[in-house]
Amino acid sequence: MANEYRKELINDRSKKAKQIVSHPLFGFVILTIILAGVQLLFMFTEDIISLTVSKAIAQTLIYAIVGMGFAILLGYAGLASLGTAGFIGLGSYIAGNMLKLIPFPVPYILIIGAVIIAGIVLGGVVGFISLRIEGMYLAIITLGLSEILLELFKTPNQFTGGASGLKSVPWAKLAMFYEMDREKMFFLILGVLFITIVFTINIINSPTGRAMLAMKNSQSAAQAMGISILKYRLLAFVLATIYAMIGGALYVTYLRASNTSSWTLALSLNVLAAVIIGGYRSVWGVLMGTFVIFGLDLAVLKNIDFFNKYPGSSAIFSGVLIVLIVMFYPGGLIRLFADIKTLIKSGIEKWKVYRYGKDYK
Amino acid sequence: MTLQTILQTILSNAHLAGVLVLATTGIMLVFRTSFTTNFAQGMMATVGVFTTAALTSKMGLNIWLGVALGIVLSFLLGLFIDVAIIRKARKVSVVGKQMITMGLVIIIAALIPLIYGTIPYEFGRFIDGNIDFSIGGMDLFITKNGLLILGVAAVIVTIIFISLYFTKWGLGVRATASNETVASMMGINTRVITAMSWSIAGGCGAVAAILMASQSGTVDNSMMVSVQVNGFMASVLGGFSSFYGPIIGAVLIPITKAVVAIYNSLWSGVILYSVILLVVLIKPRGLFGKKDVKKV
Numbered sequence: 001m002a003n004e005y006r007k008e009l010i011n012d013r014s015k016k017a018k019q020i021v022s023h024p025l026f027g028f029v030i031l032t033i034i035l036a037g038v039q040l041l042f043m044f045t046e047d048i049i050s051l052t053v054s055k056a057i058a059q060t061l062i063y064a065i066v067g068m069g070f071a072i073l074l075g076y077a078g079l080a081s082l083g084t085a086g087f088i089g090l091g092s093y094i095a096g097n098m099l100k101l102i103p104f105p106v107p108y109i110l111i112i113g114a115v116i117i118a119g120i121v122l123g124g125v126v127g128f129i130s131l132r133i134e135g136m137y138l139a140i141i142t143l144g145l146s147e148i149l150l151e152l153f154k155t156p157n158q159f160t161g162g163a164s165g166l167k168s169v170p171w172a173k174l175a176m177f178y179e180m181d182r183e184k185m186f187f188l189i190l191g192v193l194f195i196t197i198v199f200t201i202n203i204i205n206s207p208t209g210r211a212m213l214a215m216k217n218s219q220s221a222a223q224a225m226g227i228s229i230l231k232y233r234l235l236a237f238v239l240a241t242i243y244a245m246i247g248g249a250l251y252v253t254y255l256r257a258s259n260t261s262s263w264t265l266a267l268s269l270n271v272l273a274a275v276i277i278g279g280y281r282s283v284w285g286v287l288m289g290t291f292v293i294f295g296l297d298l299a300v301l302k303n304i305d306f307f308n309k310y311p312g313s314s315a316i317f318s319g320v321l322i323v324l325i326v327m328f329y330p331g332g333l334i335r336l337f338a339d340i341k342t343l344i345k346s347g348i349e350k351w352k353v354y355r356y357g358k359d360y361k
Numbered sequence: 362m363t364l365q366t367i368l369q370t371i372l373s374n375a376h377l378a379g380v381l382v383l384a385t386t387g388i389m390l391v392f393r394t395s396f397t398t399n400f401a402q403g404m405m406a407t408v409g410v411f412t413t414a415a416l417t418s419k420m421g422l423n424i425w426l427g428v429a430l431g432i433v434l435s436f437l438l439g440l441f442i443d444v445a446i447i448r449k450a451r452k453v454s455v456v457g458k459q460m461i462t463m464g465l466v467i468i469i470a471a472l473i474p475l476i477y478g479t480i481p482y483e484f485g486r487f488i489d490g491n492i493d494f495s496i497g498g499m500d501l502f503i504t505k506n507g508l509l510i511l512g513v514a515a516v517i518v519t520i521i522f523i524s525l526y527f528t529k530w531g532l533g534v535r536a537t538a539s540n541e542t543v544a545s546m547m548g549i550n551t552r553v554i555t556a557m558s559w560s561i562a563g564g565c566g567a568v569a570a571i572l573m574a575s576q577s578g579t580v581d582n583s584m585m586v587s588v589q590v591n592g593f594m595a596s597v598l599g600g601f602s603s604f605y606g607p608i609i610g611a612v613l614i615p616i617t618k619a620v621v622a623i624y625n626s627l628w629s630g631v632i633l634y635s636v637i638l639l640v641v642l643i644k645p646r647g648l649f650g651k652k653d654v655k656k657v
Contacts, residue, residue: 074456080456080459129638129642132641132642132645133641133642133645134645135455135456136397136398136455136456136459137597137601137641137645139398139456139459140398140593140594140596140597141597141638141641143590143593144590144593144594144597144634144637144638145634145638147590147630147634148630148631148634148635148638151628151630151631151634152631155627155628155631156627264586265586265590266467266470269463269466269467270467272460272463273460273463273464273467276460313471313472313474313475314471315467315470315471316467316468316471316472316475318464318467319464319465319466319467319468319469319470319471320464320468321464322460322461322463322464322467323446323461323464323465323468326450326453326457326460326461326464327446327449327450327453327461330453330457
């Protein structure tokens with residue numbers, strides 16, 4: 001009797017463990033813990049993880065947040081936008097100016113809140129534009145919008161600092177008093193990333209995500225099924241803009257500077273590249289894409305002498321990857337895992353058939 | 362603001378219109394035959410101008426020979442991109458094709474410093490000096506180089522448009538633009554038409570870039586970015602669905618920008634782009650675009 005009870009208990013436990021492991025967020029929790037560990041390693045000894053690597057990881061995580069918004073826009077709503085860089089830039093200037101101009105310590109949540117409100121307004125405007133203009137035209141119009149923002153940043157004024165950009169932005173305060181520094185900011189970025197991931201997964205798997213997907217596949221069919229194009233286009237753009245602006249706010253509070261030369265078309269293209277290369281239909285894909293495009297570039301390639309000698313030349317890898325992946329591997333790098341899995345499974349199957357004969361089951 | 366200032370501003374910026382018209386012609390041709398917005402237009406052109414600059418300043422080649430070689434290289438690059446990449450990507454979606462051209466931008470922009478070095482080249486004017494003249498008592502001048510740019514651009518665009526409407530090639534392009542499948546069924550070799558469009562786009566771009574460099578005096582990696590962006594804006598403003606619309610847009614944009622800059626030089630870019638945005642919002646198909654019918 002006791003034996004059976006014990007068996008049941010063990011069974012129950014393994015069931016629970018399985019439940020935890022198969023939870024959709026399990027992998028992300030592990031990833032967050034690993035990244036936090038890397039940062040802790042950097043804080044205690046600078047031998048293994050250098051400041052460059054820590055900075056590179058933080059920037060990559062920021063771009064991963066931006067990429068997640070872009071993935072909702074491109075992968076789920078099917079709208080292509082080239083305004084990402086302008087939106088990130090605007091977020092960074094808003095956050096930077098809040099820290100610089102407001103005399104009393106600004107709590108971080110207020111900065112994020114302000115950026116989100118700005119994102120809703122701007123995203124709504126772009127969303128309305130997207131109702132009139134579609135497809136390839138939309139990409140060009142959003143590019144124009146980004147140019148307008150860039151011109152605004154470049155114009156010499158007290159808010160953006162003109163061509164030289166914002167400099168020496170003070171560290172943010174988490175609550176009213178707890179001052180951040182570069183090490184602590186890393187954990188904040190990690191936290192925001194995790195929240196973003198949870199939010200994104202929930203959006204994707206909710207009726208909203210499915211409505212967006214329907215809209216992407218056939219607008220007319222979706223409309224006939226009672227899906228409001230207006231609502232979901234606006235929502236997609238608002239979400240993407242908010243993500244981009246939060247990314248900008250994190251950027252300026254982490255690097256404490258914002259430069260007009262960062263917010264050009266090249267950045268928009270890189271975000272797009274990251275999302276395409278990784279696979280825009282999954283959060284893991286976006287994370288992978290940003291690590292390939294931004295992480296590899298910032299942490300590894302930029303420190304190789306050869307690429308240092310010719311600035312900008314390390315981007316050649318991402319360019320080749322984009323062309324190859326769009327042409328031959330439309331699912332993105334994330335499909336690689338699934339493909340390898342099926343390859344191994346079919347290999348094992350074949351081996352079993354070979355070893356035991358056709359009807360080994 | 363007197364009329365003289367306005368006229369003089371237009372004359373001083375006329376070369377920008379010439380350059381933009383050439384670049385936009387390339388964008389328009391590729392769009393009509395490949396059905397994709399070619400983001401690599403500017404970079405194809407930059408390769409050409411870098412070749413010219415490197416050949417003439419480093420190796421001391423004759424300037425005209427260098428120019429010819431630069432144009433030929435961009436021409437071949439356009440051909441190569443179509444034959445090796447765009448043709449193979451027929452089944453890729455419209456946005457996918459766009460992304461391929463963006464990938465090409467990244468590749469070429471990264472390759473240029475590797476091949477040509479990171480130091481910007483200097484580029485002399487083809488002709489020095491100004492032409493002074495007066496209309497109705499107003500003294501005006503235009504640089505001889507600017508006039509050359511305008512002339513070259515006008516001649517090339519005129520040739521392209523005459524061939525579009527009066528030659529077999531032009532008929533092929535127009536047929537491909539209206540419906541690729543039907544055109545290929547009617548015996549038009551759409552592959553050749555598309556490849557030709559890409560190479561002409563490359564050639565036109567190189568001419569534009571060389572002319573631009575001759576006026577500004579330097580050659581660097583990002584010189585064609587603003588031309589590229591303005592080319593798209595011009596195409597959207599004029600309407601992608603007509604052949605002449607983008608050209609008119611390309612003439613309007615730099616001139617308007619220059620005139621606005623007389624009144625407010627700080628915000629001229631912002632004002633111009635906002636106006637274009639408004640126009641496109643009111644007329645989504647552009648000023649001269651035809652409405653296309655959507656089938657479910």
